[in-house]
Amino acid sequence: MQLRKMTESDLPQVLELQRELAFQDWNEKQFLSEIRASYAYCVVCEEDCSSSNSDTSHTLLGYAIFHLLGPDSELLSIATRASEQCKGIGSQLLKAGLDKLTENGDQCFLEVRDGNVKARAFYEKHGFKLYSIRKKYYSDGEDAALYKFCR
Numbered sequence: 001m002q003l004r005k006m007t008e009s010d011l012p013q014v015l016e017l018q019r020e021l022a023f024q025d026w027n028e029k030q031f032l033s034e035i036r037a038s039y040a041y042c043v044v045c046e047e048d049c050s051s052s053n054s055d056t057s058h059t060l061l062g063y064a065i066f067h068l069l070g071p072d073s074e075l076l077s078i079a080t081r082a083s084e085q086c087k088g089i090g091s092q093l094l095k096a097g098l099d100k101l102t103e104n105g106d107q108c109f110l111e112v113r114d115g116n117v118k119a120r121a122f123y124e125k126h127g128f129k130l131y132s133i134r135k136k137y138y139s140d141g142e143d144a145a146l147y148k149f150c151r
């Protein structure tokens with residue numbers, strides 16, 4: 001298992017993972033623009049799943065996308081393949097982005113659906129504090145919880 005920067009060749013697996021989890025519906029163009037943006041940090045966790053020397057393939061286990069914008073840094077998206085959740089992958093991805101904060105500022109914001117209990121427990125475990133609630137923020141009327149992390 002290893003972390004590395006996301007590349008364009010990861011996009012089929014990133015899109016598949018997003019579909020599997022059904023928590024967001026970004027299209028390929030949106031992911032591409034994140035990969036290309038100088039202020040974005042896009043990271044994946046992958047597992048080397050081939051023992052063959054000539055044909056090494058990698059299974060994507062998770063990904064995260066941050067905007068490193070000094071005091072306005074933001075976690076835009078984080079996901080772990082359903083079968084791999086609760087094994088520490090999300091924590092590794094989150095830590096990789098939070099470690100980059102020191103170069104750019106020391107706080108990070110994120111928005112999460114009010115009812116996303118799993119993700120909220122995950123963020124709170126990692127020191128994010130509830131900052132405010134955005135009423136009816138999502139198109140289906142669900143509130144957004146805005147969290148802030150301070151180093």
Ligand SMILES: CC(C)(COP(=O)(O)OP(=O)(O)OC[C@H]1O[C@@H](n2cnc3c(N)ncnc32)[C@H](O)[C@@H]1OP(=O)(O)O)[C@@H](O)C(=O)NCCC(=O)NCCS
Nearest residue numbers: 023078079080085086087088089090091118119121122125
């Ligand atoms: C949030 C998410 C990225 C966490 O990834 P992960 O790889 O499972 O995270 P880790 O294994 O590092 O951390 C597990 C922690 O997450 C939380 N968590 C995970 N599953 C949970 C569940 N079913 N109920 C409550 N909390 C849960 C807990 O805090 C848990 O810590 P614990 O093991 O000490 O109880 C993952 O659940 C996910 O991909 N969810 C779907 C996509 C999503 O909602 N993304 C966030 C919105 S942008």
